[in-house]
Amino acid sequence: VTRPFFCFDLDGTITKVEILPIISRILGIEEEMKQLTYKTIHGIIPFEESFLLRTQMLKGISTSEVHRAIRGIPLFEEIVSFIQRNNENCALITGNIDVWISPIADILKCRIFSSRGVFSGDEFSHVTHILDKGKVLELAFKDDRHIFAIGDGMGDVALFQNSNTSIAFGGVHEPVESLVKVSDIVMYDEGALCRFLELQL
Amino acid sequence: MSIPRVAIISAAGLGTRIGLDTPKCLLELKGQSLIYHQLMALKHIEIIIVIVGFKENLVMQHVRNIRKDVIFIRNKDYTLTSNVHSISLAAQHLNEPFLIVDGDCYFSEEDFMRFLEKIETERILLVVNPSRTSDSVYVKLDKEQNRISSFERNNKTNLEWSGIAYLTRNPFRLNDKRYVYEVLSDFLPLDYFEMNVLEIDTWQDYQNAITSLD
Numbered sequence: 001v002t003r004p005f006f007c008f009d010l011d012g013t014i015t016k017v018e019i020l021p022i023i024s025r026i027l028g029i030e031e032e033m034k035q036l037t038y039k040t041i042h043g044i045i046p047f048e049e050s051f052l053l054r055t056q057m058l059k060g061i062s063t064s065e066v067h068r069a070i071r072g073i074p075l076f077e078e079i080v081s082f083i084q085r086n087n088e089n090c091a092l093i094t095g096n097i098d099v100w101i102s103p104i105a106d107i108l109k110c111r112i113f114s115s116r117g118v119f120s121g122d123e124f125s126h127v128t129h130i131l132d133k134g135k136v137l138e139l140a141f142k143d144d145r146h147i148f149a150i151g152d153g154m155g156d157v158a159l160f161q162n163s164n165t166s167i168a169f170g171g172v173h174e175p176v177e178s179l180v181k182v183s184d185i186v187m188y189d190e191g192a193l194c195r196f197l198e199l200q201l
Numbered sequence: 202m203s204i205p206r207v208a209i210i211s212a213a214g215l216g217t218r219i220g221l222d223t224p225k226c227l228l229e230l231k232g233q234s235l236i237y238h239q240l241m242a243l244k245h246i247e248i249i250i251v252i253v254g255f256k257e258n259l260v261m262q263h264v265r266n267i268r269k270d271v272i273f274i275r276n277k278d279y280t281l282t283s284n285v286h287s288i289s290l291a292a293q294h295l296n297e298p299f300l301i302v303d304g305d306c307y308f309s310e311e312d313f314m315r316f317l318e319k320i321e322t323e324r325i326l327l328v329v330n331p332s333r334t335s336d337s338v339y340v341k342l343d344k345e346q347n348r349i350s351s352f353e354r355n356n357k358t359n360l361e362w363s364g365i366a367y368l369t370r371n372p373f374r375l376n377d378k379r380y381v382y383e384v385l386s387d388f389l390p391l392d393y394f395e396m397n398v399l400e401i402d403t404w405q406d407y408q409n410a411i412t413s414l415d
Contacts, residue, residue, distance in 0.1 A: 188270075
């Protein structure tokens with residue numbers, strides 16, 4: 001029997017809100033960020049272009065303030081608990097920047113694949129590496145694991161296409177239609193998702 | 202009584218014989234959809250998996266309004282594949298006993314509870330009902346009338362296979378073109394439980410079901 005490995009998207013899958021708009025509140029540009037984020041989730045702007053644009057808007061933002069904001073973000077606690085209990089068999093796969101999401105990484109204690117940035121002291125400068133979610137699965141995992149991918153937005157299509165079983169999760173909003181079309185399973189309830197994942201162990 | 206944790210409702214098919222542009226699980230009896238009645242009867246089951254295909258968005262939207270924690274498994278090839286394939290898409294993820302329920306039938310909560318009460322962990326249990334629908338799969342009982350000895354397509358008996366069963370493990374394989382009863386034939390003789398199930402395969406079945414519930 002092939003052992004399972006679980007790959008989770010972050011925004012809207014582990015967090016109950018999108019992270020960049022919350023961070024952008026610090027600079028008072030939440031509305032602009034919300035609109036760009038919405039367009040990205042729904043595939044109106046490609047992730048890479050949008051991410052570069054959105055991070056440029058956050059140039060100079062203080063890391064300690066970003067961490068304070070991120071610590072206040074509500075999480076899907078049952079999913080967090082599942083990851084913590086099975087951290088050896090779980091990974092977080094997110095386009096967000098490693099330094100910013102470190103408070104969440106500290107909670108989850110699983111493998112993290114993310115984008116990377118350059119910082120000048122406490123201040124964010126620019127992005128140096130944007131994560132390709134599809135490539136992560138191609139490169140990071142051997143064939144002896146059955147990969148379950150869990151996500152909600154257009155950015156997860158490549159993740160889904162490179163997994164063995166894909167789960168479109170509508171815990172916050174309706175999963176994007178194009179993602180549902182490439183998914184194997186659709187769920188809207190955190191408890192149902194965790195019960196299903198427990199069955200795979 | 203050993204109530205399984207998981208139930209699989211198969212609701213992916215086109216319903217070619219009834220010829221409607223609506224999934225059969227959404228047909229209404231007593232003012233509610235078939236799948237509404239099923240979810241009410243299955244309310245004590247912890248994990249409900251509904252296999253969707255034909256008009257999946259319509260079915261998912263409808264079901265979510267009844268029970269939010271349903272898991273939907275998509276049969277992307279629902280026009281080309283069998284019900285066995287549909288069930289396998291879910292059962293391949295299970296390592297424990299489970300129920301299967303055809304999405305195109307009606308039964309009462311009380312009858313279904315009586316069926317659950319008869320389940321023993323290690324024994325497959327099939328639901329049969331008095332023969333009434335057209336083009337049925339009939340069941341033949343052994344001499345003592347204790348167990349099902351065979352499934353019959355041409356020799357009519359008093360009982361027919363309902364599409365509802367308790368299975369101790371997954372006997373199904375992906376891309377298998379056989380019918381569910383053909384797969385279950387490998388396990389004969391099998392225990393059965395008789396209850397009133399109204400299967401809706403044709404327009405006439407639907408009209409008969411409406412009349413019988415009036």
